[in-house]
Amino acid sequence: MFAVVRTGGKQYRVAPGDKIVVEKLAGNAGDRVTLGDVMLAGEGGNLKSTDGLTVAAEIVAQAKGDKVTVFKKRRRHNYRRKKGHRQQHTILKIVAIGDEKEPKKTAPKTEAAPKGGAAAKTEAGKSPAAQAKDTADATAAQHDSTAVAGTPTENPAPADQAAAGAEKPAPKKSAKAQAGSTENAAPAKGAAKKAPKAK
Numbered sequence: 001m002f003a004v005v006r007t008g009g010k011q012y013r014v015a016p017g018d019k020i021v022v023e024k025l026a027g028n029a030g031d032r033v034t035l036g037d038v039m040l041a042g043e044g045g046n047l048k049s050t051d052g053l054t055v056a057a058e059i060v061a062q063a064k065g066d067k068v069t070v071f072k073k074r075r076r077h078n079y080r081r082k083k084g085h086r087q088q089h090t091i092l093k094i095v096a097i098g099d100e101k102e103p104k105k106t107a108p109k110t111e112a113a114p115k116g117g118a119a120a121k122t123e124a125g126k127s128p129a130a131q132a133k134d135t136a137d138a139t140a141a142q143h144d145s146t147a148v149a150g151t152p153t154e155n156p157a158p159a160d161q162a163a164a165g166a167e168k169p170a171p172k173k174s175a176k177a178q179a180g181s182t183e184n185a186a187p188a189k190g191a192a193k194k195a196p197k198a199k
Helices: 118-126 128-146 161-167
Strands: 001-006 010-014 019-023 032-035 038-043 055-074 081-097
Touching: 010 019
Parallel strands: none
Antiparallel strands: 001 010, 001 038, 019 081, 032 055, 055 081
């Protein structure tokens, strides 16, 4: 069963067992709260009447949201205002909608040890070397299961400068550049003086 409840000016679609973050509600962790403003309720495609329907929830924790910085500025008027804010939240766990409660989780069944200690007899019958080998195999299998999938890529950068020089040859300068071209250079001071004009 699901329901749409309104709290803190917002609406949330919930089902038994869900955890939601809502605006701060009064109470401590572990307290029970009742959300009475139920907008919609139903199961699958069938809607149910919401008259007198309530949603029971348990407060998991009181928390704060992320920090928000509010900064105002008016240029050329020496006006700056900086404020920080962290919204307070309550984390709720939905316990029940109306009469329908959260389904209980059953612990997985563990296999009972065989009677008569058959496993103990087989372990006792093994030599210490065989027991050590079994332990090593189990440890290796466990390490393989936790290993990172894939292979790491090699570093594309060369190991040293000599290798870098070998891979990329330096660009060759033209004969004009090697000769010391002064085409774009500033004129020398002596050449800048003009000869006096003949009268």
